[in-house]
Amino acid sequence: xxxxxxxxxxxxxxxxxxxxxxxxxxxxxxxxxxxxxxxxxxxxxxxxxxxxxxxxxxxxxxxxxxxxxxxxxxxxxxxxxxxxxxxxxxxxxxxxxxxxxxxxxxxxxxxxxxxxxxxxxxxxxxxxxxxxxxxxxxxxxxxxxxxxxxxxxxxxxxxxxxxxxxxxxxxxxxxxxxxxxxxxxxxxxxxxxxxxxxxxxxxxxxxxxxxxxxxxxxxxxxxxxxxxxxxxxxxxxxxxxxxxxxxxxxxxxxxxxxxxxxxxxxxxxxxxxxxxxxxxxxxxxxxxxxxxxxxxxxxxxxxxxxxxxxxxxxxxxxxxxxxxxxxxxxxxxxxxxxxxxxxxxxxxxxxxxxxxxxxxxxxxxxxxxxxxxxxxxxxxxxxxxxxxxxxxxxxxxxxxxxxxxxxxxxxxxxxxxxxxxxxxxxxxx
Numbered sequence: 001x002x003x004x005x006x007x008x009x010x011x012x013x014x015x016x017x018x019x020x021x022x023x024x025x026x027x028x029x030x031x032x033x034x035x036x037x038x039x040x041x042x043x044x045x046x047x048x049x050x051x052x053x054x055x056x057x058x059x060x061x062x063x064x065x066x067x068x069x070x071x072x073x074x075x076x077x078x079x080x081x082x083x084x085x086x087x088x089x090x091x092x093x094x095x096x097x098x099x100x101x102x103x104x105x106x107x108x109x110x111x112x113x114x115x116x117x118x119x120x121x122x123x124x125x126x127x128x129x130x131x132x133x134x135x136x137x138x139x140x141x142x143x144x145x146x147x148x149x150x151x152x153x154x155x156x157x158x159x160x161x162x163x164x165x166x167x168x169x170x171x172x173x174x175x176x177x178x179x180x181x182x183x184x185x186x187x188x189x190x191x192x193x194x195x196x197x198x199x200x201x202x203x204x205x206x207x208x209x210x211x212x213x214x215x216x217x218x219x220x221x222x223x224x225x226x227x228x229x230x231x232x233x234x235x236x237x238x239x240x241x242x243x244x245x246x247x248x249x250x251x252x253x254x255x256x257x258x259x260x261x262x263x264x265x266x267x268x269x270x271x272x273x274x275x276x277x278x279x280x281x282x283x284x285x286x287x288x289x290x291x292x293x294x295x296x297x298x299x300x301x302x303x304x305x306x307x308x309x310x311x312x313x314x315x316x317x318x319x320x321x322x323x324x325x326x327x328x329x330x331x332x333x334x335x336x337x338x339x340x341x342x343x344x345x346x347x348x349x350x351x352x353x354x355x356x357x358x359x360x361x362x363x364x365x366x367x368x369x370x371x372x373x374x375x376x377x378x379x380x381x382x383x384x385x386x387x388x389x390x391x392x393x394x395x396x397x398x399x400x401x402x403x404x405x406x407x408x409x410x411x412x413x414x415x416x417x418x419x420x421x422x423x424x425x426x427x428x429x
Contacts, residue, residue: 008048008387012039012056018078019061021133021141021167028165029139031055032419039422040165042079042105044283049390054422057165059107064168067092072173073130078166080106086271094173095270097125100237100277107169112160113338113383115346117239117273118176120210120326124383126157127332128172134164137415141167146334155410158337158382158399162407162426163414180240180247181276182264188232188310190258191215195304197257198236199296207326209250210239212277214320215308227261232310237276238265280352286317287358288350289365290384292343292377296321300375307368308349315360319368320348337407339400343377348384362388385424395424405429 013036016027031038031054039051042059059078065085066075069092076085083102089095099109099116106125114125122128131145134156142164144153156163186194198213205211213236220230236254240247244267251265264275293300306312308319322345329341349368351361365388369376379397380389389395396404404426411418412428421427 008044008050010050010052010056012051012054015056015058017058017061021135024057024059024078024135024165024167025139025141027055027057028135028137028419032137032139032417037421038165038419040161040420042108043081043103045101045104045108048385048387048424049422051422059165059167060105062167067094067173069094072175073170074173075168075170076106077168078105078107082106082109083274086273089173090177090269090271092173093175093177095176096171096173097122097128098273099125100274101279101281102274103279103281107166108161110169110171111156111158111166112385113158113336115322115324115328115383117179117181117210117276118174118241119328120207120323121241122174123327123330123332124336124338125171126336126338127327127334128174129157129334130170130172132156132166132170133168134166136164137417137419151410152414154335155337155407157334158339158403159407159411159426160382160385161423162411162420164420176241176270178267178269179273179276180242180244180265181238181268181273182266183238183262183276183278184236184251184254184260184265185228185262186234186236186258186260188234191232191234191310192301192305194234194236194254194257195301196298197254199298199301201253202296202323205250206242208241209247210323210326212237212320212322214318215304215310215316217317225262233261239273239276284352286350286352287361287365287388288348288384288386289369289388290349290381290386291347291369291372291379292324292340292381293321293345293347293372293375294342294377295344295375297375300372303368303371307364307371314364315351315353315357316349316364317352318348318350320350322346322348337399337403338382339403340378346381346384347372348381389424392425392427395426398424
């Protein structure tokens with residue numbers, strides 16, 4: 001199996017390529033009879049536990065998308081990537097709640113909450129799901145919705161595959177066909193000034209404006225545009241669902257701080273949404289950490305600049321903060337296990353590179369996350385849980401305490417043998 005994150009080298013006991021829900025059922029039944037744990041993979045984008053000794057079910061061949069333009073919904077099979085869903089929805093002048101990268105699997109993204117460029121306008125992907133079909137540990141195929149298996153419906157959204165193998169989901173689509181969006185790339189020397197302006201700016205923008213920034217240490221590779229190649233840059237990302245004229249007025253204060261090395265912020269079709277973050281499309285090795293921050297205070301900026309800024313030599317590729325709030329901060333119509341809605345920003349710290357960089361990366365990641373402890377909310381961000389977040393107490397800290405106890409109780413009902421444990425495991429009560 002090929003993972004999007006090639007840092008993980010797996011040796012499963014066997015691999016099943018599922019093409020239907022019936023295939024998944026048979027695979028789960030076999031695994032239980034053979035006393036094997038079950039691992040599931042669609043794209044392998046997330047860095048999780050290796051499936052050593054497990055039966056690995058690949059769902060990437062389950063690639064059907066059906067759009068209902070009247071109901072504004074899509075039925076999405078387990079292996080569908082974001083780019084396929086975006087294209088199918090766009091044909092009906094609609095859009096899904098997808099992530100920043102087009103190569104991410106829709107189901108896995110949604111089970112982890114799902115934070116994307118439309119988040120402040122429409123919430124997490126998990127907030128927009130209407131139902132799931134999933135195979136539970138006894139091999140049954142069940143439907144979970146607000147009316148059928150409501151407790152399972154609550155728990156599947158946020159528990160990241162702990163409760164079964166989702167074979168399809170039905171999700172809302174939204175009437176978005178275009179954005180005023182893109183990226184502003186600033187020279188490293190302007191980082192402090194731009195971040196100071198950004199901190200004040202985010203307190204003034206409407207929910208229709210989703211934004212983030214990333215401090216990037218870019219390699220000297222030919223495919224990287226010459227103005228930013230081999231440099232430390234600050235990348236400010238913009239996704240505004242309002243008009244281009246209003247967007248230009250909103251972004252003007254950021255453009256006024258310093259000249260951008262590259263400015264791609266403009267009117268764009270929603271089908272180009274992945275160009276905003278411009279994540280690498282090809283597999284590669286990387287390690288990461290995450291968290292949630294209460295606020296973006298001057299003290300937080302000081303910590304970021306001291307440990308990860310342009311004047312520091314560190315084993316860091318990316319330090320990213322995304323503004324939350326808006327619809328992300330409100331209780332959704334369909335509540336889920338995605339908690340800590342009061343957080344103001346998500347934190348992501350990543351390093352891309354060869355295995356010898358893993359230990360230095362872990363050290364600086366940990367130092368940065370620890371230094372930000374006074375402003376953190378909870379533990380790692382459930383949407384960005386990584387392979388370094390596998391300890392039971394770390395997984396527990398990604399959830400609000402009551403939600404975690406509720407998930408353990410639910411797990412004890414639907415998977416008492418912990419068949420689905422090759423993941424960020426929630427043990428059955």
